Amino acid sequence: MNDHVNPVEPYLRMERMPHIWCPGCGIGVVVNCFVRAIEKSGIDRDKIAVVSGIGCTGRIAGYVKMDSFHTTHGRPIPFATGLKVARPDLSVVVLSGEGDLISIGGNHFIHGARRNSDIKVFCVNNFTYAMTGGQVGPTAPIHSIATTAPYGSYDKPFNLPFLADSSGAVYVARWTTYHVRQLTRSMTEALTKPGFCFLEIVAPCPTIYSRRNRLGDGLDAMRFYKKASKVVNGANTRMVGLELKGPIIVGKFVDRDRPTLLEAMNNEFIPKLGKKYTPYPTGVKR
Amino acid sequence: MPTADPMGVLSGVHFLDGDQACCEGALAAGCRAAFGYPITPSTAVVERISLRLPLVGGVFVQMEDEIASSIAIQGAAWGGSKVMTVSSGPGMSLMMEHVGLAAMTETPCVFVNVQRGGPSTGLPTLPAQADMMQARWGSHGDYEIIAICPNSPQECFDLTIMAFNLAERYRVPVMFMMDEAVGHMTEKVVIPKADQIEVEYRQLPEGPREDYLPYRPGKNMVPPMAPVGEGYRFHVTGLTHDERGYPAMDAGAQAELVKRLVDKIRLQAEDICQVEEHQLEDAEVIIVAYGITSRVVLRTLQMAREKGLKLGVFRPVVVWPFPEARLRQLAGNKQVRALVVPELNLGQISLEVERIVAGEARTVLVPHAGGALHDPREILRVVEEVLG
Amino acid sequence: MANSTRKAARKFRGEVFINRERCKGCGFCVEFCPTHVLQLEEGFNHKGYHAPIVVDADACTGCDLCGLYCPDFAIHGIKVKTDNGGNEERDHAHG
Numbered sequence: 001m002n003d004h005v006n007p008v009e010p011y012l013r014m015e016r017m018p019h020i021w022c023p024g025c026g027i028g029v030v031v032n033c034f035v036r037a038i039e040k041s042g043i044d045r046d047k048i049a050v051v052s053g054i055g056c057t058g059r060i061a062g063y064v065k066m067d068s069f070h071t072t073h074g075r076p077i078p079f080a081t082g083l084k085v086a087r088p089d090l091s092v093v094v095l096s097g098e099g100d101l102i103s104i105g106g107n108h109f110i111h112g113a114r115r116n117s118d119i120k121v122f123c124v125n126n127f128t129y130a131m132t133g134g135q136v137g138p139t140a141p142i143h144s145i146a147t148t149a150p151y152g153s154y155d156k157p158f159n160l161p162f163l164a165d166s167s168g169a170v171y172v173a174r175w176t177t178y179h180v181r182q183l184t185r186s187m188t189e190a191l192t193k194p195g196f197c198f199l200e201i202v203a204p205c206p207t208i209y210s211r212r213n214r215l216g217d218g219l220d221a222m223r224f225y226k227k228a229s230k231v232v233n234g235a236n237t238r239m240v241g242l243e244l245k246g247p248i249i250v251g252k253f254v255d256r257d258r259p260t261l262l263e264a265m266n267n268e269f270i271p272k273l274g275k276k277y278t279p280y281p282t283g284v285k286r
Numbered sequence: 287m288p289t290a291d292p293m294g295v296l297s298g299v300h301f302l303d304g305d306q307a308c309c310e311g312a313l314a315a316g317c318r319a320a321f322g323y324p325i326t327p328s329t330a331v332v333e334r335i336s337l338r339l340p341l342v343g344g345v346f347v348q349m350e351d352e353i354a355s356s357i358a359i360q361g362a363a364w365g366g367s368k369v370m371t372v373s374s375g376p377g378m379s380l381m382m383e384h385v386g387l388a389a390m391t392e393t394p395c396v397f398v399n400v401q402r403g404g405p406s407t408g409l410p411t412l413p414a415q416a417d418m419m420q421a422r423w424g425s426h427g428d429y430e431i432i433a434i435c436p437n438s439p440q441e442c443f444d445l446t447i448m449a450f451n452l453a454e455r456y457r458v459p460v461m462f463m464m465d466e467a468v469g470h471m472t473e474k475v476v477i478p479k480a481d482q483i484e485v486e487y488r489q490l491p492e493g494p495r496e497d498y499l500p501y502r503p504g505k506n507m508v509p510p511m512a513p514v515g516e517g518y519r520f521h522v523t524g525l526t527h528d529e530r531g532y533p534a535m536d537a538g539a540q541a542e543l544v545k546r547l548v549d550k551i552r553l554q555a556e557d558i559c560q561v562e563e564h565q566l567e568d569a570e571v572i573i574v575a576y577g578i579t580s581r582v583v584l585r586t587l588q589m590a591r592e593k594g595l596k597l598g599v600f601r602p603v604v605v606w607p608f609p610e611a612r613l614r615q616l617a618g619n620k621q622v623r624a625l626v627v628p629e630l631n632l633g634q635i636s637l638e639v640e641r642i643v644a645g646e647a648r649t650v651l652v653p654h655a656g657g658a659l660h661d662p663r664e665i666l667r668v669v670e671e672v673l674g
Numbered sequence: 675m676a677n678s679t680r681k682a683a684r685k686f687r688g689e690v691f692i693n694r695e696r697c698k699g700c701g702f703c704v705e706f707c708p709t710h711v712l713q714l715e716e717g718f719n720h721k722g723y724h725a726p727i728v729v730d731a732d733a734c735t736g737c738d739l740c741g742l743y744c745p746d747f748a749i750h751g752i753k754v755k756t757d758n759g760g761n762e763e764r765d766h767a768h769g
Binding site for chain 1: 319321340341343345347349350351353354355357358359360361362363364365366367369383384387514515516517518519520521522523524525532533
C-alpha cells in the first residue's frame with residue numbers, strides 16, 4: 001500500500017530524489033533522525049538553517065527543504081557563527097563529515113567550541129573521505145586501508161568527543177546510526193540547548209571504508225555497531241577513542257552550561273559600557 | 287533612495303587616518319557585522335571596528351584566522367547584514383577561496399585590502415600596489431568582482447560607502463584596495479549628516495514564496511535575495527547551480543550561470559566605473575595612475591605643465607571593472623602619444639592598459655617594487671623621454 | 675488461543691508502507707524490525723534491488739523503526755488504532 005506519505009517527505013526536496021548516497025550508507029538514517037528531532041524540539045522548521053561543508057554528509061544541505069547552505073570544505077562552522085551572529089533568533093545546525101569538520105575544519109572546530117558559538121554541530125564520522133574516493137581521514141583507526149594509505153594508516157586518530165570536550169563544547173555525545181532513538185533524542189536535546197553542541201555519529205560507508213577494510217557491507221557495519229557499542233553516559237571523554245574493530249563507547253558524555261558567544265559578549269560589555277551599549281540579542285532563552 | 291542610519295554616522299569634521307576613516311565609512315553604510323583577523327597594516331581598521339560596532343548595535347568577532355573571517359562575513363550576509371572583513375597580502379591570499387564563494391553564490395560583502403609589500407611576508411609596514419591582479423583573478427575559475435582604489439582618508443570614508451552600495455546592488459564581493467600609505471595617512475575627513483548619505487540594500491523578492499527562484503536574475507541581471515528564516519526554504523551552494531539553486535553539474539548549466547556572473551559586471555561596467563580626469567583635453571601624454579600613486583602624479587602634472595609639457599592624468603577610481611571604453615577613446619586621440627603607467631608593482635594595471643590601448647599609443651610602465659612611493663620627478667623624467 | 679487474546683488486547687497495531695522502487699536493498703529494516711514483520715523479496719525492483727515485503731502483518735506495532743532506519747526513505751510504519759476487533763482509525767506514528 002503506497003497511499004500514506006512518508007512523514008520525512010515534507011522535509012525533503014523530493015524533486016531531487018533519489019539522493020546520491022550508496023545502498024547501506026548511514027547518512028540517510030541521520031536525515032531521518034534529524035527530521036524527527038526537529039519535530040520533537042518544537043522549533044519552527046523555517047527558523048532552522050542548515051549549513052554544511054563538502055563531502056557526502058555535506059550533501060544533506062541540498063536535500064532538506066529548509067534554508068540551507070552548502071559552503072566550502074572545512075568552513076561550515078565559521079559560516080554558521082556568522083549567520084547566528086546576524087540572526088540570533090534562528091537555530092543554526094551544521095551537518096558535515098569528520099574530514100570536513102575535523103581535518104581541514106579542525107581549527108574552526110576548536111575555536112567554535114571555545115567560543116561556545118550557539119550552533120549545533122552534527123558530525124557524521126565514517127572514517128574516510130568518501131566523496132573523493134576514500135582517502136585517509138583524521139579519525140581513521142590505525143591500520144585502516146585507504147587510497148592514500150594503501151599499506152595501512154599509522155597516524156593516531158582524533159578522539160572526537162575528547163577534542164570537543166577539551167575545546168569547551170557544552171554538549172558532547174556520540175551515537176552510531178544503529179542508535180536511532182538515542183540519536184534522535186540527542187539531536188532534540190542539542191537543538192534546544194544553547195551553546196556549541198556536538199554530536200559524533202558513527203556511520204557506515206559500505207562502498208569504500210567497509211569494503212576496503214573488509215568489514216562487510218552496511219548491514220554488517222550496523223550489526224557491528226549493535227554488538228560493539230556500550231552505552232556509558234557521562235563517560236570520561238579521554239577514554240572513548242576508537243580502534244579498528246574495537247568497542248564503541250556511545251552516550252551523552254558532556255552536558256554543561258556556560259555563556260554563549262553573544263551572552264559572554266554582553267556580560268563583558270554591559271558593566272563596562274553602561275548606557276552606551278544596547279545588549280545584543282542572543283536568541284537564548286534560559 | 288534610503289539614507290544612512292544616523293546611529294552609525296559620526297557626522298562632523300575629523301582628523302583620521304585611512305584605516306579609521308574606512309571603519310567609519312562602513313558604519314555609515316550600515317555595516318553591523320564584521321569579522322576579521324589582525325594583519326599589519328590593516329589592523330587599525332578592525333581595532334576601531336571592535337571599539338565602535340558595539341556602540342551602534344553591531345557585532346565584531348575576531349575570528350581564528352582569515353579563512354574563518356572571510357566566510358563568517360558570508361554567513362552574516364545571508365543573515366541579512368551588511369558585512370566587511372579586512373586584511374592585507376598574506377591574509378588576502380588566504381581569503382581567495384572565499385572571494386570565489388561570494389562571487390559564485392552572489393553574496394554581497396566587502397573585502398578591504400590594505401596593500402603592503404609582498405610577496406609572502408614582504409614589507410608589512412610599507413606600501414605597495416602589487417595585489418591588483420590578485421583582486422581580480424585571485425580565486426579560481428571565471429568570475430568578476432569590483433575593486434575600488436581610494437587615495438585619501440576622505441575617500442576611505444566616501445568610497446567605502448560606495449563599496450557597500452555596489453556590493454548590495456550587484457550581489458558581488460567588492461575589493462576595497464587601499465594601501466599602507468593611504469591607510470596610515472592622517473588627514474581631514476568630513477563626515478556629513480546621515481540624511482546626506484545614500485545607502486543601498488539588496489533587492490528582496492516579491493510575490494509568493496512558492497514562485498521564488500533564488501538564482502533567477504532580476505533587475506541588473508541580479509537575482510533578488512531572499513531573507514533567511516522567512517519560509518523561503520532556499521538552497522545556496524558553491525557548486526554550479528541552476529535557477530532553483532540546486533547543483534546542476536553539466537556544461538549547459540555552467541555556461542548559463544558563469545556567463546551571467548561575469549556579464550553581470552562586464553556588461554554593466556559603464557554604470558560601475560568611476561574615473562577622475564585632469565587636463566586631458568590637450569594631453570599628448572596621459573598618466574594612468576590609481577590609489578596613492580594618483581596623488582603622487584598630481585605633482586608630476588604640476589611640474590610638467592610648468593615646463594609647458596602637455597601632460598594629463600587619467601585616474602581610475604574603480605579599477606575593476608577597468609574603464610576600458612573611456613581609455614580606448616582617449617588612446618584613440620591622434621594627439622596622444624603614450625600612456626605612462628606608474629604603479630607600486632612591477633607591472634599589473636599597465637598590462638591592462640596595454641591590452642586596451644592595443645597599440646594605438648605607447649604604454650610605458652614606471653615600475654616600483656614597493657616599500658616607498660615614486661618620486662614625482664622620476665615619473666616626469668619618463669614623460670620627458672616619451673615626448674622626446 | 676493465548677495469541678488471539680494478546681492481539682485482542684492490543685490498542686494499536688501498525689501498518690507498513692513500502693516504496694518498492696526507492697529501495698536500495700540495504701536490509702536495515704528487515705534486520706531491525708523488532709517483531710520481524712519484513713523479509714527481502716525474491717524479486718527485483720527496477721534498480722535491481724530486493725525490496726522488503728511484509729510477511730507478518732499482524733506483528734507490526736507501528737513503531738516506525740523501519741522508517742527511522744531506512745536511508746532511502748523507502749519505508750515507514752504508522753500506528754493504527756484498533757478498538758479490538760472493530761473499526762480502525764489511522765494515527766500518525768509520531769503523534
